[in-house]
Every structure is written in C-alpha cells, then in structure tokens.
Amino acid sequence: SGHGEHIYLMLEKRNMTAMEMFNAVARHFGVRRSAVGYAGLKDKQAITRQIVSVHVPGKRPEDFPHFEHERVTVLWADLHENKLRRGHLAGNRFSIKIRDVEIAQTRTVLRAIQTLERVGVPDRIGAQRFGYLGNNHLIGRALLSRDARAAIDLMLSPSDHSPEVQNEAREHFAAGRFAEARKCFPRNYRTEWAVLGALANGEHPEQAIDAVEPDLLGFYISAFQSAVYNAVLDRRVLAGELGTLMPGDVALDRQGRKPFDIDEVALTEEDLLARYSRFEFSASGPMWGAKMRRAKDRVGQVEAETLASFGVDPGRLPDPSDLDIPMVGGTRRPLRIPLENSEVEGGGDEHGTYIRCAFDLPRGA
Structure with a gap:
C-alpha cells in the first residue's frame, strides 16, 4: 500500500x-x-x-x-499497514520444468494437465506428515491403541532412517540405558529428550508419554489418519473414480466444511452434478475417529476395510473424552482439489530442452 x-x-x-x-x-x-x-x-x-x-x-x-x-x-x-498471517493466502502458482524429455511429448503432457483440470488433483498428504523416520503414523496408531510402550519404542529405537548424530543415543535406549541416551541425544530434539528424561527418572511408559506436548500427540494421531486417508485415496484413483460421485459419499464444500451425504437420488440432480463439475464441492475421504461422519454403502465399506488393514477396528476407536489428544474425534478431507489457469509449453535453455507446466492450486496443496 x-x-x-x-x-x-x-x-x-x-x-x-x-x-x-x-x-x-x-x-x-x-x-x-x-x-x-x-x-x-x-x-x-x-x-x-x-x-x-x-x-x-x-x-x-x-x-x-x-x-x-x-x-x-x-x-x-x-x-x-497489516501483518501477513496464516490464512491470508488464496493459493499458489507452480511453474515446473520437466527435463530429459522430447519436445514432441508436449501434447501428451497437455492432455494430462487437461485431465487434471477436469477431474481434479488427488489431495494426497505429503511424506513430511510422517516425520524424518517415516513412522509418525505408526506412533499415532500406538497412541490410538493406548500402547504407550510401543509409541515410545517407535520414537526412540535404532532406525535406518535416523540421523547419524542420534545413533549412539538410540543404542543406549535399546539397551535400557535411558540416562545415557538422554545425555547423547541432541537437545534440539526436544520431544525425544523429554521422554528420555521421564524414563530416566523411573517413570513407566504410560507416564513418560505425557512428556510429549498434546499438540504433538495430536500430530501423531493426524499422521495415522493421513496414512489411512492416503490409502483410501489411492484405491479411488486406481479404480478411476477420483472424479466420480458415488452413492454413500460424504461431500464437502471447497473449504472442506458443510458435509452432506450423496445418495442415488442426489446423483440424478443435474444442478448438483453441475456444481460438482465446477469444484464447488468434492467427495471426501476419512480422517478416522469415533466422531467422524461415516460414509455409507460401498464407499463406507471400503473406508472401513482400509482402516482395518492398518490394524485398527473401526468399531473400537477411542472416544475423544477417553484420550485428551487433539484430532482423536476425527474429521473428513476432500479427495480432490481444483487445478486452474494451466499453461503447457515446450522450450529450451542453457540446460537443454524442457516441457514447462504452470498452474494454480489452492492454499495448502
């Protein structure tokens, strides 16, 4: 201004x-x-x-x-005049150059982008949600199962994915030398350091897990929900059903709110189908929890089967009042997001030939 x-x-x-x-x-x-x-x-x-x-x-x-x-x-x-804050972002513009391809493939890329504009982009949750060890979702599953010992073992046991600077500390943990593990663990890993401190003081795993901040416990739960959601989304994509509304779906508006059920009657309403094609709403996938609005019919069956494949019984999810952890109640998340204002072109620069794709995605995508 x-x-x-x-x-x-x-x-x-x-x-x-x-x-x-x-x-x-x-x-x-x-x-x-x-x-x-x-x-x-x-x-x-x-x-x-x-x-x-x-x-x-x-x-x-x-x-x-x-x-x-x-x-x-x-x-x-x-x-x-104003400070920028989270939520002020309308979306992101992406410009991607694909290398080591022939310019003649530009039309193939254009057709793929046009398909994404029509069907939508799978709203997959990225790998960063699962942490530097890649097991945040397993920690979340252990927390949902009230297995504090398993959750702590997953946090602190030796791992092929852990930074080298942690290796000695993790070996001490595996041997039950909690005080030594704490001394060796880098202080900037505050959660691991706090849990090791509780264990070194003689606390049981059920007590030591309380050293983890509630928001982080909720993040672990969210990681488990995300893994199941991604698996449901993958099944839908592989079946060619990402852009298709189905009986039993729970639909959400573009902001991921205002859920409503889709049934056979709804699928005959031309106005509703037109709104769907304009991305005014989307079918959703499960971020599982006891309070989550469940899909019905075959959609609901697939979602329940997917949760069970991760070792959690849909009928035995903990009530939020039993676990004072954010996210336990569950929610739903749109399965697709709109891709808009696309550009596709072939070209060359000092690095060689390329195909450039540019497009807009909503914030958070």
Whole structure:
C-alpha cells in the first residue's frame, strides 16, 4: 500500500526451509521472530517465491541495508499497514520444468494437465506428515491403541532412517540405558529428550508419554489418519473414480466444511452434478475417529476395510473424552482439489530442452 508499519518483501529462496528464511529475515532487521509474518510455508526442495512482512514501526525499507543471503533473493520491498498471517493466502502458482524429455511429448503432457483440470488433483498428504523416520503414523496408531510402550519404542529405537548424530543415543535406549541416551541425544530434539528424561527418572511408559506436548500427540494421531486417508485415496484413483460421485459419499464444500451425504437420488440432480463439475464441492475421504461422519454403502465399506488393514477396528476407536489428544474425534478431507489457469509449453535453455507446466492450486496443496 506504500505506507504502514510493516515492510513487505517478495523473496525467492532455494534449498532452504521457510522457517530458516524467516529466521534470517528476523536477524537482518533486528526483530523478534514473531515480528515476521507469512501466509504459508513453502517447500525446501524447490525454487519458491513468497511475500513476508516485517514489523518495523517508523522505518522504511531504505533505512536498512540490502538483505543479502546466498539462498534468498529480494525481488521487491514495500510498506503495508497489516501483518501477513496464516490464512491470508488464496493459493499458489507452480511453474515446473520437466527435463530429459522430447519436445514432441508436449501434447501428451497437455492432455494430462487437461485431465487434471477436469477431474481434479488427488489431495494426497505429503511424506513430511510422517516425520524424518517415516513412522509418525505408526506412533499415532500406538497412541490410538493406548500402547504407550510401543509409541515410545517407535520414537526412540535404532532406525535406518535416523540421523547419524542420534545413533549412539538410540543404542543406549535399546539397551535400557535411558540416562545415557538422554545425555547423547541432541537437545534440539526436544520431544525425544523429554521422554528420555521421564524414563530416566523411573517413570513407566504410560507416564513418560505425557512428556510429549498434546499438540504433538495430536500430530501423531493426524499422521495415522493421513496414512489411512492416503490409502483410501489411492484405491479411488486406481479404480478411476477420483472424479466420480458415488452413492454413500460424504461431500464437502471447497473449504472442506458443510458435509452432506450423496445418495442415488442426489446423483440424478443435474444442478448438483453441475456444481460438482465446477469444484464447488468434492467427495471426501476419512480422517478416522469415533466422531467422524461415516460414509455409507460401498464407499463406507471400503473406508472401513482400509482402516482395518492398518490394524485398527473401526468399531473400537477411542472416544475423544477417553484420550485428551487433539484430532482423536476425527474429521473428513476432500479427495480432490481444483487445478486452474494451466499453461503447457515446450522450450529450451542453457540446460537443454524442457516441457514447462504452470498452474494454480489452492492454499495448502
């Protein structure tokens, strides 16, 4: 807006987490991390652009030295009245160059993108939800089963996926040397360090698990729900049914709210089908919990079978009042998201030929 207490910066980063970039910005401007605002988090393994805000009352961009960082470039700076916050993001624009392909394949890529525009993009939950060990969902399953010992073993036992700096600590844990494991575990892994401290003090696993912050326990539950959701989504995609409404579906609006059931009668309503084709709503998948709205008919059967394949009985899910952990009640999540404003072109640069795809996806996708 050209005036206000917040400096807005359009930043381009590469091979850097969003949090690392926010911390670098805070250090440059000499402000607390909380003074840096943002609307969303961008991936590390990509070249990404986003706007951040910095609260510096009475200052202008020219009052500060130019922000220089080997992995961040400032594209522009301006003043604004408001801090950027989560939720202010409408969506993301992606531009992807596919290498080692023949330009003649551009039409094939175009047809694929057009199919995604018509059917939707599977709203799969990414691998980061499952943690650096790739087992957050298994920890969540153990928590749902009230098996604290199994949850802690999954957190702290030796793993082929753990960072080398943790190996000695994990070996101590496996041998029951909890105090030694705590001394060896890096302090920045606060959850593991806290649980080991409780075990070293003689607490039982059922007590030690309370050292984990409730929000993180909820994240583990969410990881388990996500694994089951992804499996349901995969079955739907493989069956060619991602873009198809089916009897028994629970539909959600574009914001993932206002659930309503789909039955045979609904599938005869032309207005409803037209709204579906415009992505005003979508069929949903399960983020399982005792309070979750369940699908019916064959859709519900597939969802229940998928949960059972993960070793959890749909009829024995814990009531939220029995486990004081966020997410236990469950919810539903749209199975697809809209892809809009697509571009596909073939070209070449100093690195060789490529096919470039560009498109918009909603926030969080």
